[in-house]
Amino acid sequence: MVIMHATSATPPPAPNDALRNDFLLPDLGEGLTEAEVVAWRVAPGDVIAIDQIVVEVESAKSVVELPSPYGGRVVTLHAALGQVVHAGMPLITVVPAEAGSAAAGGIVGGGIAGATDAGRADDRLPDTGLAVNVGSGAVLVGYGTMESTVRLTRPAGGRFGNRGLGTGTDSAEVPAPPPAAGALLLEETRRSPVVSPLVRKLAKNHGFEASQLLGSGTGFLVLKADVDAAIAARAAEPTNGDAPAGPAASVGGMPVASTSGATDLRIPLTGLRKVVAARLSQSRREIPEATIWLDVDATELFVAKDRLAKATGERFSITALIARFVVAGLQQYPILNSSLSADGQEIIQHGGINLGLAAQTRRGLMVPVVHNAHTFTTRELRDAIATLVATSERGDFPPADLTGGTFTLNNYGGFGVDGSAAIINYPEVAMLGIGRIIERPWVVDGALAVRRVVQLSFVFDHRVCDGDVASGFLTYVARCIEEPLLLLGTV
Template sequence: MAQVLEFKLPDLGEGLTEAEIVRWLVEVGDVVAVDQPVVEVETAKAMVEVPCPYGGVVTARFGEEGTELPVGAPLLTVAVGESAAEPEGSGNVLVGYGTSEAPARRRRVRSAAAANGQAKSAPAPSAAAPSAPAPSAPAAPAPEPVPVSSAPAPAPEALRCEGPVPVISPLVRKLAREGGVDLRQLAGSGPDGLILRGDVEDVLRAAKAAPGSRTAGAPGAAASAVPTPPAPASSAPRAAGIRVPLKGVRGAVADKLSRSRREIPDATCWVDADATELMRARAALNAGGGPKISVLALFARICTAALARFPELNSYVDLDAREVVQLDHVHLGFAAQTERGLVVPVVRDAHARDAESLTAEFARLTEAARTGSLTPGELTGGTFTLNNYGVFGVDGSTPIINHPEAAMLGVGRIIPKPWVHESELAVRQVVQLSLTFDHRVCDGGTAGGFLRYVADCVEQPVVLLRTL
């Protein structure tokens, strides 16, 4: 007889604990192959297609598009062929998640129609004996979990026996504790009775609407009452407007920038530079045939040369050890604006790349950012960030450091401006450069020296010949 295997949201690496379902790639009843992508999820780092380690027929999906699931929550169930032996996974790995280990739980296959029929005909369990079968009924297997989209309402009188209460996340447990909700008297609406955040919030809303007459398990039952949450200080309604949840990429950016502001005592210095010769050098390089060199790649090449002279800025602060850790490699991050928000892809070993290689890698990562296909590994591990905000038509900025890095170089737009050149007033291509740095790793002299060297290379690209 076929077995139904449960596939859970895998560990996506980099400390990520949850993901949002963006798009299902399979329907219930579809046949899937081993390692076939079944769902596209968005984490705080990137958009990821999740492959299923089992081959068979999809019998259930858990979670609608737009739902956030924690790592380890059920994604779908797959009915595999008849086999008495323990099934094996594909052996492949998804960002730190091995699929070679078979899941511990097994279930029998039954049709959705049978499940719905049984749910409609079965009487609600009594509060005194919620799990006692009818005297004449034969022993039956444990009930199947029902997908979120088609789950019947749980019996409100059901009470939980002793043992751990299945809760979807510690946040839900905290919410229940602060609101005085007894989780053991709460019937969850998730798979296998899993208690979701919405279940707790429903009870709290019911208790607020009728203080003292609602229970922690279900509205209307005669159990212990839930205390009414404290009323807000102001009785005025919340201001009207569009509310956008801080989650996914936007939420991760908010958390990281807030942490940077809390932990890093940053300072900013800036300088205007004549980029006329740099733009002429780029035009000459591109006129010679071969791949075109981007302006961003030239600034990246200048950055790596400057970091070789001022390694203090290619470092991070180890707070536990109270040490500044200088790094011997440059993984260069660069800010890229996408429809999903700001992301910072990382060019690995930028110090070992020439202008052509840097141009190609910038193009590849930028395209991946636009399509949402960057991997978590391509979004982490940066040691220094280059921020080309000039593409937005602005001259200057005081950027926030990309925690835990020590500095960020900002590049404004390059535009014609009046400039004193060789003791005469002329129209030159001018750019404003800004450096935001962690004042714990160096003082203003080091930061100023770095920025002045960058400006010298912009004004006289021949200076770079010393580092070739």
């Protein structure tokens, strides 16, 4: 523990390496090794407390708020907004608050580089004897170990160090603003600073070096906006003989004219889309799946739903009731609640049922999980599903809600389709799909009647079971839908 005191008589010591603490991007779980910085909650010169949220990062699965395990003064932000950082890379550097902000280095990695702030006496903490160089070990929101007790202060220059702008007092110290993004384009002899590897790659994908641009960042740092502007300008003007042949297309959604006069659009697989693509490809590549389906008379399910609402005064969704049947079916056929070992030599039959529900969110396809669904009553399962549905509208599931699934229920009837040969949610071994429920002619007791009919489609890993098990599970769920009160005796 290091305890620092600041007094008006003694100037603060200059920070040294022994007092500097680098907060590294922690392991976000589920094999996720990178995340994009989407929001900074602090700036160089800010005084922060242990476990204070300092940054929001977006992994392939969710947006996570990260608290700092160190307290003190922020001297460096190591990544710019939109920059991708990898696990183990530094996010911020913190020194004891009494050390001042003379060593503040601004944003390293794509924004302000080398900026400094001399700090002021009234920015420093009073002589409280507070230990500010103690790490809590917290890596995710909610994992803190102590209350925040440090008074937050802002540097004189404001959140992003723009001291003197517009005040008329220190304007002479402020350098002239850099040119607008893309104002000056490629020059082969130019060597502008480029920090972000994504910016370099984006430029290289379009046939030029980012360093050949005059950047719009501080110190003429080349930003993504500069590269985008250069791409657009190159597309709008006739190219010379040195231009790369064939149609050019943008990364990130910017259309670029092709040689035929039409436009192509090249969209990179990033973030959640990249993870989904990898999982689906792995599933198709490794799992010998088979699909069976069945049309089911769901009329009595709607009758049961109305009776439950009348008896309890509560509403139960069709999805929640079918989920209840699925859990019961997995208890009857537990081999379907399994996964295969990494070497494919063992079937791991899971003791608990963690029911995933495929959800289309603003961020893309996600499968949030109701953990230990086998322990829930129908009412508890309904409430858990309702919570996931509400969160899916925002798409900001915490990582824990997206891990550990053992079986997936996919209700694609909301998209207006009857059935689908779905892809199994790797590494699970089965998935049940629910199609749209529509009125159809149906034979009841030898006579035609109009009934509400739904198609169930079931896809399973043929390595784990044969058709008799898969058919047994599907017909069990179908029977529960046709005669729901047999199972829903207790809510």
